[in-house]
Amino acid sequence: GVILIATGTFMMIEKKDTVHQENKGRGWLFYALGSAVFASLTAILGKVGISGVESNLGTAIRTAVVLIMAWVMVFAAKKQGEIHNVPKNELVFICLSGLATGASWLCYYKALHDGLASVVVPIDKLSILVTIAFSYIVFHERLSRKAAAGLVLIVAGTLVMLI
Numbered sequence: 001g002v003i004l005i006a007t008g009t010f011m012m013i014e015k016k017d018t019v020h021q022e023n024k025g026r027g028w029l030f031y032a033l034g035s036a037v038f039a040s041l042t043a044i045l046g047k048v049g050i051s052g053v054e055s056n057l058g059t060a061i062r063t064a065v066v067l068i069m070a071w072v073m074v075f076a077a078k079k080q081g082e083i084h085n086v087p088k089n090e091l092v093f094i095c096l097s098g099l100a101t102g103a104s105w106l107c108y109y110k111a112l113h114d115g116l117a118s119v120v121v122p123i124d125k126l127s128i129l130v131t132i133a134f135s136y137i138v139f140h141e142r143l144s145r146k147a148a149a150g151l152v153l154i155v156a157g158t159l160v161m162l163i
Helices: 027-050 055-076 080-085 088-114 117-125 127-139 145-162
Strands: 002-007 010-015
Touching (some): 027 055, 027 088, 027 117, 055 088, 088 117, 117 127, 117 145, 127 145
Antiparallel strands (some): 002 010
16 A cells, blocks of 8 residues: 655655564465456456447446455445545545546457457566556565566567567
């Protein structure tokens, strides 16, 4: 996470303490793998569903379903009362993330509508490069040599798939 500090027109992004995150163990791995499985289903089901639908309309329908599902989860966990506890600076970044997600989904569904899923999805996954660059700039996270080699292989593999 990050903290937004705004004074006048000056805005700074600062890394939050990550000790709490590091103490959570590897439970996140289950969710990361689930994300990969559901992302692949998103592509395949989306490609089937978007074939006869205008891409922006398809994105809007998909977004409505995601919105409903997210709020059902909030209410099921009885966390709806915590909305007032979300710090305003973090709310700004959550909202910006939502705008980025919306833009990503609009582009993704247009590409999926017009292109091959087997080509669109690998290109979409090149977002890993941007994520790693931002992680380095914003959080000062560094890749190990092994991770950097893996990144090179991912990019090379994606490029080979596209040629």
